[in-house]
Amino acid sequence: MYNDKVMDHFMNPRNVGEIQDADGAGQVGNPVCGDVMRITIRVEDGKIADIKFRTFGCGAAIATSSMVTELVKGLTLDEAMEVSNKAVAEALGGLPAQKMHCSNLAADALHKAIEDYRAKHPANSGA
Amino acid sequence: MTSDSENKAGVRRVYLDHSATTPVRAEVMGAMMPYFAGQFGNPSSIHRWGREARAAVEDARAKVASLIGAAPQEIIFTSGGTEADNLAIRGTAWHKRSKGNHLITSSVEHHAVLHTCETLEKEGFKVTYLPVDKYGMIDPEDVEKAITDETILITIMHGQNEVGTIEPVREIGQIARRHGVTFHVDAVQSAGKIPIDVSDMNIDLLTMSSHKMYGPKGVGALYVRKGVRLSPQATGGSHERGLRAGTENVPGIVGFGEACRLAKEEMPEESLRLTRLRDRLIGGILDSIPDTVLNGHPTIRLPHHVNISFKFIEGESILLNLDLMGIGASSGSACTSGSLEPSHVLLAMGLPHELAHGSVRMTLGKGNSEEDIDYVISVLPPIVSKLRDMSVFR
Ligand SMILES: Cc1ncc(COP(=O)(O)O)c(C=O)c1O
């Protein structure tokens, strides 16, 4: 069902956890549909210095969460905002069609975390 | 069978999805083999080849009938459980159209029944979907209350396929008989596992499927009580008393018959053995992993059936981990069904969505040993804690 890359991120997820006193946090999904993802970020010099995720969900939900953290670590906030759910799925070498919607929301969680940071830090949100 | 086999990585292989399907037993395969090429005749032919095939089909019919206390003439062979459900429900509805237009079923039926009822609603019938309690059990009183002058069919399953609860079909049968309403039972999950007597249980129509009881796939049967009339759903030749046209699947039917014979013979011992394994698995998981709940009735359940929800984590991610450890199971999570909703059965039982998503069904069978169960119990806790460490919840 899943390719090797997806299975690798699912079985050996990168950046699992929650950053204490995070600069920004974003959560998407709800228990009704079965996938909930939460991303926390630490921002330094307008860049994502650290990022962690926690996910309740299926293999695709966990793998996309892991992949998005890997993709954006070190990027500027503007660059990270450009990373789409589709790009995450592509970086994983593709997902089964039925997983493209509700299980592929990790980039949305990231964007929410960035928006949360910007709302809390209006002075240096340009970056 | 599979119990002690190891794959090339040296990982134990434990198949725990016998409610999805079972392997064909060696004895069953042996019984079937002559009917592919050697004795290949068409049972409707009058020559020697035909007569051989006819004798084999009738022998199988008697074995299937014997498993459920029926007479051989009351067994109609079909292509499986789904077709038998369709024939029972659509066949009764359309035959009795002039007498009434109301059907009673439950909210926890298999899709073969539910989607058939939903189709009939579109065709002008009225259907009552009865609720269940937290164990997935139907209250016979609710059945009685739902009966109206228009009621022509009650269709209730025997063993629930997702949570294993055994429904009170005997009590419901008495009610149906008292009110003169035709009673259909989907016994796909219970046949061959627990005793069924269609007379004692007042059942008019009963569905069975071969591949859930170590027979081949694509064969099943509908028991049709003598005197009960149906509208055929497949029209053509006069096979199967005119109720199911089409040349019989002779090897499949022979295999199904042999599977029924063996199931009947071995049921007393095998159901006890499975019950012990089942309770060992349930106890082992509930004792070693916190925040787990058994779904379905704790004791009034199929001997081979375990369904457990793991709080804070999702079913598919558990299944993938189990699969990598050589264990095959299934889940009621939406993410495994390809739909947006988790299992309709778990929701009907009032389970919150999180728990429905976190359900894992493990159904035991002939190939499973105590060592298999202990292996599963040893493998699960680290999987669950790893996924919980990753989870948003808790
Ligand atoms: C309760 C129940 N009814 C009907 C069916 C359908 O049987 P078949 O696969 O033979 O069509 C199943 C199979 O999963 C089942 O569990």
Ligand SMILES: [Zn+2]
């Ligand atoms: Zn999912």
